[in-house]
Amino acid sequence: xxxxxxxxxxxxxxxxxxxxxxxxxxxxxxxxxxxxxxxxxxxxxxxxxxxxxxxxxxxxxxxxxxxxxxxxxxxxxxxxxxxxxxxxxxxxxxxxxxxxxxxxxxxxxxxxxxxxxxxxxxxxxxxxxxxxxxxxxxxxxxxxxxxxxxxxxxxxxxxxxxxxxxxx
Numbered sequence: 001x002x003x004x005x006x007x008x009x010x011x012x013x014x015x016x017x018x019x020x021x022x023x024x025x026x027x028x029x030x031x032x033x034x035x036x037x038x039x040x041x042x043x044x045x046x047x048x049x050x051x052x053x054x055x056x057x058x059x060x061x062x063x064x065x066x067x068x069x070x071x072x073x074x075x076x077x078x079x080x081x082x083x084x085x086x087x088x089x090x091x092x093x094x095x096x097x098x099x100x101x102x103x104x105x106x107x108x109x110x111x112x113x114x115x116x117x118x119x120x121x122x123x124x125x126x127x128x129x130x131x132x133x134x135x136x137x138x139x140x141x142x143x144x145x146x147x148x149x150x151x152x153x154x155x156x157x158x159x160x161x162x163x164x165x166x167x168x
Contacts, residue, residue, distance in 0.1 A: 037093035038064060040126050044166045045133050051159025052139075053081050058161070060133075066090050068101060083108040084118065091122075098125045104148060107141070116141045118156075119148040131165035 044061040049072070058072040070087040077083035089103035103120040107113070119142065124135035137160075140153040 045163040047161040047163025049161040052157035
């Protein structure tokens with residue numbers, strides 16, 4: 001009988017230890033920085049872009065599924081910028097507050113410049129308290145027959161932007 005009672009007590013202690021360990025570490029199992037990042041990033045932002053091509057405003061939307069779309073105030077062309085279409089691309093979280101993105105758009109031909117594809121490689125950080133986004137980007141221009149996802153082109157310019165999440 002003593003052996004049985006000892007065995008029952010030992011089994012209960014082991015079960016309690018395992019259960020306590022599981023519940024104490026449950027927050028580690030449930031915490032997902034990438035999922036938290038997606039919730040933080042998703043939304044539309046009004047940004048000011050500054051760089052090698054001047055300064056302008058843009059509206060950027062980051063979707064929950066990792067896509068992005070943007071339009072800019074200088075798309076129709078200004079002396080230092082060839083006319084271009086809407087920007088589209090994809091993004092992924094690199095930490096709980098930072099993303100990496102690849103953006104593509106078409107530059108329209110002018111009397112002196114051929115049409116091209118622009119690829120932008122972007123890094124952005126997001127502040128969860130203020131809704132502020134800050135980013136840096138590198139532009140590369142590609143011939144329309146090139147594959148901007150695989151081919152290499154020299155850096156054509158750099159820029160930064162800062163903006164605020166648009167709230168309903």
